[in-house]
Amino acid sequence: MKKVELLIPAGDFEKLKYAFAFGADAVYAGIPLFSLRTREIGFTSANISKAIEYTHKLGKKIYLVMNIYAHNIKVKPFLNELEKIVKMKPDGIIMVDPGLINIALKKFPNLVIHLSTQANTTNWTSVKFWRDLGIKRIILTRELSLKEITEIHKQVPDIELEAFVHGSICIAYSGRCLISNYLNHRDANQGTCTNSCRWEYKLGYDKSSLLKVENQQKPYSMENYISPPDGFYVKEQKRVNDKFPILEDEYGTYLMNSKDLCSIELIPDLIKAGVMSLKIEGRTKSVYYAAMVSRAYRKAIDNYYNNKKFDPENLKDLMALSSRTYTTGFYTRNPRQYGENFEDGYSASETHKVVGIIRNYNSKNGLAEVEIKNRININDKLEIITPNKKELIKVKEIVNKKDISVKAAHGGAENVFITLENDPGKFAFLRSKIEN
Numbered sequence: 001m002k003k004v005e006l007l008i009p010a011g012d013f014e015k016l017k018y019a020f021a022f023g024a025d026a027v028y029a030g031i032p033l034f035s036l037r038t039r040e041i042g043f044t045s046a047n048i049s050k051a052i053e054y055t056h057k058l059g060k061k062i063y064l065v066m067n068i069y070a071h072n073i074k075v076k077p078f079l080n081e082l083e084k085i086v087k088m089k090p091d092g093i094i095m096v097d098p099g100l101i102n103i104a105l106k107k108f109p110n111l112v113i114h115l116s117t118q119a120n121t122t123n124w125t126s127v128k129f130w131r132d133l134g135i136k137r138i139i140l141t142r143e144l145s146l147k148e149i150t151e152i153h154k155q156v157p158d159i160e161l162e163a164f165v166h167g168s169i170c171i172a173y174s175g176r177c178l179i180s181n182y183l184n185h186r187d188a189n190q191g192t193c194t195n196s197c198r199w200e201y202k203l204g205y206d207k208s209s210l211l212k213v214e215n216q217q218k219p220y221s222m223e224n225y226i227s228p229p230d231g232f233y234v235k236e237q238k239r240v241n242d243k244f245p246i247l248e249d250e251y252g253t254y255l256m257n258s259k260d261l262c263s264i265e266l267i268p269d270l271i272k273a274g275v276m277s278l279k280i281e282g283r284t285k286s287v288y289y290a291a292m293v294s295r296a297y298r299k300a301i302d303n304y305y306n307n308k309k310f311d312p313e314n315l316k317d318l319m320a321l322s323s324r325t326y327t328t329g330f331y332t333r334n335p336r337q338y339g340e341n342f343e344d345g346y347s348a349s350e351t352h353k354v355v356g357i358i359r360n361y362n363s364k365n366g367l368a369e370v371e372i373k374n375r376i377n378i379n380d381k382l383e384i385i386t387p388n389k390k391e392l393i394k395v396k397e398i399v400n401k402k403d404i405s406v407k408a409a410h411g412g413a414e415n416v417f418i419t420l421e422n423d424p425g426k427f428a429f430l431r432s433k434i435e436n
């Protein structure tokens with residue numbers, strides 16, 4: 001049986017290496033000018049070939065993202081860039097623009113193109129259309145249910161289906177959003193989204209406009225929209241039982257802030273529905289994130305193929321990452337207001353934070369070199385987490401680069417050394433529990 005692919009975001013070379021070490025089968029990386037993450041500057045067309053070489057030496061796969069909707073001015077540069085990229089032999093190119101796809105396939109008939117989720121492919125007739133054009137894989141839109149995916153696979157079994165299982169979600173259909181462009185002149189479809197949907201919107205009114213609304217006839221009267229003292233909510237006239245709460249704290253309100261997707265428990269269902277690649281979102285997230293999501297999903301996928309039950313530890317490890325709290329998205333139901341986080345707009349973890357990356361271990365003196373991400377102190381109880389192990393340790397000694405013992409080390413400062421009894425291996429993190 002061909003195993004489902006675990007596909008991890010690689011925002012730069014380091015993230016790529018950690019993703020593979022922690023269990024990814026494949027990664028995707030962007031060409032900044034032409035992918036939807038222009039903030040992600042880890043790769044350029046100049047250094048991407050090294051990443052491709054590294055990946056292929058491991059026997060794994062790398063897909064390159066060039067999924068902008070190009071304006072006229074970008075057509076020529078895009079095609080020039082594509083020509084260079086094709087020569088580097090990535091395992092696939094993620095594209096969306098129909099015109100560019102058409103030209104690319106005429107120029108390079110054997111090119112493996114994956115259709116970006118930006119194309120919002122929501123039904124089997126569209127899948128058929130893209131397959132007939134020469135697309136090899138469809139990255140399904142996040143707004144589909146398991147039932148719909150099953151139907152698509154039944155109708156068009158001879159095309160690869162990829163589905164997002166984890167990460168941030170747009171409040172709009174992926175790519176069909178102008179909020180950032182409107183508010184900040186930064187276009188999400190050109191790779192410069194400012195996440196405006198998650199900004200802190202103030203709930204306010206000026207008295208005159210309120211009175212004007214109050215004086216109107218129903219259905220516009222304010223009592224239909226605001227219900228003190230329970231707090232504010234929006235109610236639509238024909239859906240009297242549906243209340244969409246609006247909470248406000250001292251910073252504002254979060255009307256459009258989607259929770260993050262987490263479908264780790266649905267892996268068996270997605271595989272049975274015909275999905276052959278499980279994709280994680282987050283090219284701009286940290287190397288720790290890339291490693292931890294790879295680790296958790298790798299273990300969950302392997303458990304499935306080894307006929308083992310779902311291990312809640314893997315979900316706990318995802319809970320330990322910063323998130324906007326989790327939802328399973330549209331796979332089993334329409335999440336409606338339960339898919340939104342009205343309470344705050346930032347990502348946070350309730351349980352753990354990363355404090356360092358172990359860069360080296362000297363077995364002669366038992367000192368591990370640590371890149372500090374968050375403060376560590378002597379006597380802190382920390383956890384070492386590697387692709388296959390977790391181990392609790394106590395920080396007995398911290399030595400700085402001048403060989404002087406110090407009581408604490410701060411995030412962003414020079415690397416320090418801590419004593420460890422055993423070599424944790426090449427890829428290891430230190431994290432601490434957040435005490436509530």
Ligand code: SF4
Binds near residue numbers: 169172
């Ligand atoms: S503003 Fe929000 S919904 Fe719109 S594209 Fe950006 S992340 Fe997505």
